[in-house]
Structures are given as C-alpha cells and as structure tokens.
Amino acid sequence: ALRARGCRVQIWTSHYDPERCFAETRGLDVRRAAGWLPRSVAGRGHALCAALRMALVAAYVLVLSGERPDVFVCDQVSACIPVLRLARIRKKVLFYCHFPDQLLTKRESFLKRIYRLPLDWLEEYTTGMADCIVVNSRFTAGVFKDTFKSLSHINPDVLYPSLNISSFETIIPADITDLVPKKKFLFLSINRYERKKNLPLALEALHELRGRLDSHEWNEVHLVVAGGYDKRVLENVEHYEELRRLASKLSVNDHVTFLRSFTDEQKISLLNNSVCVLYTPSNEHFGIVPLEAMYMRCPVIAVNSGGPLESILHNVTGFLCDPLPTQFSEAMEKIVRDPLLKDSMGAAGRVRVMEKFSSEAFTERLYQYIGRLIQ
Template sequence: MASVVFLHPDLGIGGAERLVLDAALALHRRGCRVQIWTAHHDRARCFAESLDPVLGVRCAGDWLPRSLLGRGHAVCAALRMLFVAFYLVFLSGEEFDVVFCDQVSACLPVLKLCRRPKRVLFYCHFPDLLLSQRRTALKRLYRWPLDWLEEATTGLADLVLVNSRFTAGVFKRTFRSLSHLDPDVLYPSLNLAALDKEPPAADLQLPPGKQLFFLSINRFERKKNLVLAVEALHVLRARLAWDDWEKVHLVLAGGYDPRLQENVDYYRELQELAGQLQLSDDVTFLRSFSDDQKVWLLGRSSCVLYTPSNEHFGIVPLEAMYARRPVIAANSGGPLESIQDRVTGFLCQPSPSCFAEAMEKLVRSPELRAKMGEAGRTRVLQTFSADAFEEQLYRYICTLAH
C-alpha cells in the first residue's frame, strides 16, 4: 500500500483545491494512505471534503507572511511551500513513498536533494510565470529569478502531469529547457456524489418571478473576466422584448477571500458596473458559497456562463454539463476540449455581443436548452468520468512507488 503526501499552498476553494481533494480521495479508495500538507487551511472557507479525517490535513508555516506590504506574493508563496516541505521531511517524522505537488515547484529541491530523495509527481495547472504581467523593468527583474526557479525545480519532478492538451502545449513552449519532458494529460474529474445528492433548501435569496437564471461560478478575480457576464447581460436586454427580459436574471457566484485585496476591489467594481448599466436589480452577487448552495444554484439555473479566456482547463463547465445545463464559454483554452460548440453549449469570442447572441438563443428556445443539457451530461459521463481519473492516477502512483 503506497503512502502519498500531497503538498498544496492554500487549501481553500478553487479548481486546484478541488483537484487535490479529488485525487487524494481517489487514492484513498484504492487503499493508499494519504495526507495533505498545506501552509493554510481555513476550516470556515474550504471544501467540505477537506475536513474528512481520512485525508489527514496538516498545516505548517501559516505564520509566514503571504505578502510583504501587499507585494511579493510569489516569493512568499515559494518560501511558505519550502517551509512546508522542510517541516514534512525533517521535522514531522512522517514516512511516505510519493509526493504529489502542485502549483509551487520551489519546494521540490527539499524533496529531491535530501538524504533520502522522494519520488515526486508534479501537477502543472499552468506555468506560474505566465500568470503575472511584467509591465515595468523592476517587475521583470523581480520575476526573473522566480521564473528561472520555477523552470529548474519543475524539471526535478519524476513525473509531470497537466490538466489539458492546451496546458501541455503551453508547458512545452514556455519551459524550453524541459523540452525532453512530455507531460501526460490527466483531466480533472468531478465529485459526482456531491453533484448527485439533493441539497437541502438553500438559504439563498433569488428574485421571485424570474424564470431564466444565467449563472457564473468563478473567483472574484480580474483574470476571470466577470465583467464580460455583466456587459453581455446589458447587451442582451437590448435584444429582447420586455416580456422576455423580465424573466432573465444573472447570478455571479464566486470564491471570495477578504484577505486578498483583489477580491475585495473587483467585487466592488462589478457592483459599481452593474449600477452604471442600470442592472443592479438584475444581478445577484454571492460570495464564498457552500457545496450544497452550488448544487442548488446549478439545479435552478438555465445556463452557465464561463467567461475567462485561455483558462487552463476549467472544472465549472463539466459541473454545469453534468447538471444538464448548457455552457456559454470563451473559445480558448480548456473549454475547447470540454465543450462541444453548438452541441453542449456555445464557444464564443469573449465579447459582450457574442455572448449576448448565444444567451438570446437559449432564452428563446427551451427545447435547445434541454437538448444541449442532455448532450452535456452524456459527454461528461463518457469522457470525464471519475473512474477514468482514478484509474489513471493510481497507475502513475504505482509506477512511482515501485
């Protein structure tokens, strides 16, 4: 029985956290002993599964700063993960066979260069060096050693996995010195048990009298382009007769961490935009909802809007399709692999007019909504099943452990 330790920077709410939990639970079902080590785990803001004792969530290094006067998040993240790895290897007394690490590769030297080097699987959601802009020479100078460190330490992994063919291509183009590596694709899976259960009556207030709810589920971060959903709703209003418009409502539900200034600022900006476009009564904002609330929202929505461009993969479209909801998404990145255009939803240029055109088609045709919903459910079950994810991951772990 293999013993697997997961290293993850912050076990909050997001696609990366969802994948780590699903992977740990999948290996536990296969008889592996699993633990998750992280620098931060807020029990009030996390997926419910992270509270399960079988996952053995352990924290180390949360006393280290997340930033320095609002700057240096990348350096602090690397230092926090280095401390977690150091504590695990040298101070915890834990014995393990394989380490599953994701997001921050800076800790890999501790795992590989210690007296008893560990076998490491690194899961690359997306190269971190592409997630920040370098508009100034000072920022480029600051990022240069971090970018070098990311590439060098990623190369120390015994196996590299990515979440989509899109990310695999970006990985090859970005990490030129790692051209000898061909990362395998391990698509994220869905927690079908959570999506299948009938949620209790949610303590959410949605406007009465509305029949067509467009739902967006994404963190309140600018890169998620939630402005697109609000502006598309504004364009949609001009395209519909008043009777049809009166049925429509937009729900922006997203992860929100008050410790992150961007979350606070962007949430306020979106509310202000809705006011400027005279849509305040037509948009509901929900912050940091629970799993049960998410299932409840999916069950009452008519369509899910997925607005980020060049998203690495995106678990929300899969959740929507499994819930028999068509998805309107930007035509780039991971959604090109998960959504079938005009079959399970629409892949559109990320512009308000293009999104509004697709939204209008679904408003006017209940039959189309139902047909796309059924096609989406079938696609998820055939292509992105939890069984396939579990079997593929378990094979990787067995290979590394022996």
C-alpha cells in the same frame, strides 16, 4: 481518488480553513506547517512568499513530521521539489502542473521584471526536477512546452481533472429563494472575484441581451454572479465593488445578484435552477465549472480558447464564443428563445462528463502514475 484505491493520503499545506475549503477535503488528513510566514510583505512579493512557504512545508515534512511517504504529489508550486529530493531515502515526486506561474503575473515595471527573473528560473528548474509531470489539459501541455524552453525534452501527460460526482448526488440543495429572485431565465456565472476571470463580460452580455428581448422576456431574465471571495485578498474586495459599479452603470443592477463565497448546497441549487452558465475567462487552463454545469444538465456559454475547447462541445453541450458581449448575448438569446435547448444540451452535457471526465477515469490514471513511481 488515491484513498479509493487503498492508499493512505496525507495533505500538507501552509494554510487550511475548514470553513472555506472544498468540502471533499474535510474528510481528509490535512496538516499545516509554515503558516507563520506571511503571504506577502506590504502587499508585495506574493510569488516569493509562496515559494518560501512551500519549501518550508516540505522541510517540515521531511524533518519534523515523523512521516515516511512512499511518493510525493505536488501541484502549482514547484519550489518544494528540490527540498523533497533531499530525503534520506529518496522518494519520487509527481508534479501536477496547472499552469506556469510566470504567466499569471504582469510585468508592468522594470523592477517587477527584475524581481521575476530569478523566480521564473526557479520555477522552470525545479519543475524539471520532478520524476513525473502531468498537466490538466492539452492546452496547458502546449503552454508548458512553449514556456519552459529548457524542458523541451519533456512531454507531460494530460490528466484531466474530474468531478467528485458522489458529492453532487448526496448534497441536499439549499433553499435560495431568499438569495435569488425566482425568474424563468436564470443565468449563472461562477468564478473567483479576480480580474483575469473577465466577469465584466457577463454583465456586458446581459446588457446586450436586453436589447434583443421584449420587455416581458427581459423581466424574466436574471443573472447571478457567484464567486469565491476572500476579504484578505485585496483584488477580491476591489473587483467585487468594480462589478457592482459596472452593473449600475449599465442599468442592469436590478437584474443581477452578486453572491460571495457561497456554499456547496447553494451552488447545487443555483445550477438546478439556471438555464445556462456563463464562463467568461479566456485561455483558462482547464476550468472545472463547465464540468459541474454539464453534469447538472446545464448548458455552458464559454470563451472559445483554453480548456473549454476540450470540455465543451460547441452546439451540443453549449456554445463556444469569442469574448465579446455581442456573441455571448446571441447565445443567451438562443437559450431564451428555444425552451427545449436547455434540456437537450443539458442531457448531452451529462453524458459528456460521465464518458470523459468521470472520477473513475481520473482515479485509474492517477493510480497508474503512482504505481510506476514506487516500483
């Protein structure tokens, strides 16, 4: 977005794998530092290690990189902000808050609660040090106000994420005939293999749908569970196996295909061939998958909370349901029963994305924020 407005953009991170990154980043100037610091210690302390890694990245940028940025843009981890403020010539910082990190973890033990206390304080304090704070949805803006009590005087602006539409138009769809059986009603779930994404809901809804259809209709139904998967992340590995076992338990494994870390070309093909996308997380901060689906003229069935309330129009571009298999399967049945619904909702979804979530709108808003910070 900023390069399109003539800015020189450099991205600094502690880990970057060109084989597993978003395709758009491969054309950007991505630098790495502090990758030697572990992601965890004996499987614990992920949040602490992430904060230390980003603080070290910020220190490297200031001291050793030789770069002289006009403004810093940080997202997710705010621990780097106080380090950036130490610059000899003070530069302003924009922080893009996706969701408070302290709400993304469980505190099941007394030791975990003690461990999180200083990290929670650090997140709130360092977030407040940013010169400009934006969030990805009105939902996140409300959570921001409720969570960071000492920052109640700050009203973060909403900067909706957008799609890189050009990539959808230029990518040549891959042949997926060897990955997915050819069926009339192909349902698609796209999410990381994480328990918080509530992927079992998609499998349970599929099981419920079976009871709503006759045998001929059921034989034409298939679900693809496609998700980001990193073998270094224990939860990805464990949850993938949990889902396979659940599909077998529900006796729907013959109607489910699990894909791990698919390519952009495969994703485009899957969206092209699907009648509907199932989006199962509750209280999702925003969710880019519904935008991708709607742009590709694919209706979305999503949970009626969080970001999807702002992106999906109920009964127009898809269906917003309680996170219950019965409600999801009822919406899926409507797609199966009405062959025109996919086309009408798909067309409305494309219009919705172009009007409200275009890359042009995102670029203009972000550039305005940057302009104010460097004045």
